[in-house]
Amino acid sequence: MKKGKGMKFVGDSRITAEKVRFIPKDYSEYPGKTEAFWPNFLLKEWLAGSVFLVGFLCLVLAHPAPLEGPADPTDAAYLPLPDWYFLFLYQLLKYKFASAQYFVIGALVMPGLAFGGLMLAPFLDKGKGRRPNKRPISVSLMLLGIIAVFWLTWEAASHVDWEAKAEENRPIPPGSTVEIDTEDPGYAVYENNCLSCHGGQLEGVAGPALIGMEYSVEEIKQIAVEGIGDMPPGQFNGTEEELQQLAEFIVATNEQAAEDH
Amino acid sequence: MLQKIYDWVDERVDITPLWRDIADHEVPEHVNPAHNFSAFVYCFGGLTFFVTVIQILSGMFLTMYYVPDIENAWRSVYYLQTQVAHGQIVRGMHHWGASVVIVMLFLHTLRVFFQGAYKKPRELNWIVGVLIFFIMLGLGLTGYLLPWDNKAYFATVVTLEIAEGIPYIGEMTKTLLAGHPEIVGAQTLTRFFAIHVFFLPAALFALMAVHFILIRKQGISGPM
Numbered sequence: 081m082k083k084g085k086g087m088k089f090v091g092d093s094r095i096t097a098e099k100v101r102f103i104p105k106d107y108s109e110y111p112g113k114t115e116a117f118w119p120n121f122l123l124k125e126w127l128a129g130s131v132f133l134v135g136f137l138c139l140v141l142a143h144p145a146p147l148e149g150p151a152d153p154t155d156a157a158y159l160p161l162p163d164w165y166f167l168f169l170y171q172l173l174k175y176k177f178a179s180a181q182y183f184v185i186g187a188l189v190m191p192g193l194a195f196g197g198l199m200l201a202p203f204l205d206k207g208k209g210r211r212p213n214k215r216p217i218s219v220s221l222m223l224l225g226i227i228a229v230f231w232l233t234w235e236a237a238s239h240v241d242w243e244a245k246a247e248e249n250r251p252i253p254p255g256s257t258v259e260i261d262t263e264d265p266g267y268a269v270y271e272n273n274c275l276s277c278h279g280g281q282l283e284g285v286a287g288p289a290l291i292g293m294e295y296s297v298e299e300i301k302q303i304a305v306e307g308i309g310d311m312p313p314g315q316f317n318g319t320e321e322e323l324q325q326l327a328e329f330i331v332a333t334n335e336q337a338a339e340d341h
Numbered sequence: 342m343l344q345k346i347y348d349w350v351d352e353r354v355d356i357t358p359l360w361r362d363i364a365d366h367e368v369p370e371h372v373n374p375a376h377n378f379s380a381f382v383y384c385f386g387g388l389t390f391f392v393t394v395i396q397i398l399s400g401m402f403l404t405m406y407y408v409p410d411i412e413n414a415w416r417s418v419y420y421l422q423t424q425v426a427h428g429q430i431v432r433g434m435h436h437w438g439a440s441v442v443i444v445m446l447f448l449h450t451l452r453v454f455f456q457g458a459y460k461k462p463r464e465l466n467w468i469v470g471v472l473i474f475f476i477m478l479g480l481g482l483t484g485y486l487l488p489w490d491n492k493a494y495f496a497t498v499v500t501l502e503i504a505e506g507i508p509y510i511g512e513m514t515k516t517l518l519a520g521h522p523e524i525v526g527a528q529t530l531t532r533f534f535a536i537h538v539f540f541l542p543a544a545l546f547a548l549m550a551v552h553f554i555l556i557r558k559q560g561i562s563g564p565m
Contacts, residue, residue: 140433151493163439
């Protein structure tokens with residue numbers, strides 16, 4: 081295209097004296113049938129968009145957005161993780177060649193080269209051919225990059241027990257103390273078997289809080305005996321009747337807590 | 342009636358060329374899934390835009406309840422999630438939309454890349470597109486902190502540590518983002534909120550405008 085400087089214009093206007101403009105190829109020159117965008121094609125796009133929206137809303141309804149407990153900077157045991165689409169960068173920084181004294185390589189050089197290359201792709205891959213088999217270098221580099229990103233993401237995500245992490249970090253409003261019925265026969269059982277890990281207010285100490293759970297009586301009985309996640313089996317020592325009282329006490333306290341909110 | 346209004350406006354500001362640019366054009370067969378189903382790969386860009394619109398709208402409604410302050414941020418999200426009618430759905434749309442938009446952007450980028458559609462004359466639009474990708478990642482990064490729960494807080498601490506590790510400009514970058522060289526707290530939250538809600542969307546809108554104007558000006562790349 082012509083550069084701006086030597087251009088001549090028609091009088092005091094923006095119309096160039098010589099009309100050499102870049103005009104994209106008219107679609108009627110392409111083989112096959114064209115279709116009017118408005119309204120024919122737009123109607124079909126609208127339908128495709130609606131189907132997509134229904135699928136998206138099903139996802140939203142099936143899986144409510146997660147929320148953990150309020151930020152607690154003193155929680156030294158918390159395992160920090162970024163959102164899933166940053167996991168590959170996070171994982172990269174765990175390798176020896178990309179951490180400690182090589183931190184700059186992992187944090188700056190490698191992502192910089194990858195994303196810089198992506199951005200400058202049109203200037204690195206200048207050949208005329210558009211088909212992938214006409215440009216083997218750029219295509220294979222891209223495939224390599226995709227494989228690396230998927231693999232790093234998998235490596236980072238597969239070692240995390242996501243369900244246990246969510247379970248240990250349930251959203252409980254700060255300062256919301258539930259009234260614990262210490263007269264309940266279940267509380268005595270709780271005191272003997274569970275209090276040391278789950279706290280006097282069911283607020284959680286070494287183990288997670290027991291407020292805000294959605295377990296049934298039967299499920300709690302099973303967990304108390306068989307354990308779950310990091311909780312080993314055999315924590316409960318007592319009779320079947322005491323186990324029943326304990327589970328009913330925990331469920332009742334949870335129902336009470338749910339009503340208070 | 343509509344025609345009359347159109348004519349009245351058109352007579353004064355000549356909107357027909359604008360209308361022609363936006364709507365009155367032909368869609369070639371090779372991008373039309375109705376003719377050739379494999380052309381659905383051309384939908385990824387449009388779907389990215391669609392999810393972006395969902396993000397803008399749901400985000401606007403979220404700010405009606407959200408309070409960017411360390412005492413109340415978590416509580417306001419918790420209230421929205423548990424008490425407000427349809428709050429869970431609006432927050433769910435924004436949460437899942439943030440992931441879906443990244444997936445769609447990724448697929449759109451792959452489509453353009455493997456078809457070699459970024460070659461002359463479309464180099465500039467490719468660069469604009471990659472910049473949009475970066476902006477989206479920035480939106481994801483800053484938005485992740487806003488609920489001020491444990492995962493948000495600790496992810497941000499790690500992010501800021503990584504920023505701090507950059508030689509020469511690391512500490513400046515960290516202070517700029519966090520509002521303080523040491524503390525990740527109230528200032529960090531308000532800065533991330535401002536970046537998430539004002540700075541990055543402004544950049545996103547400008548880049549999207551350029552992206553679309555260039556598409557209309559250059560047309561869709563031809564069949565392979």
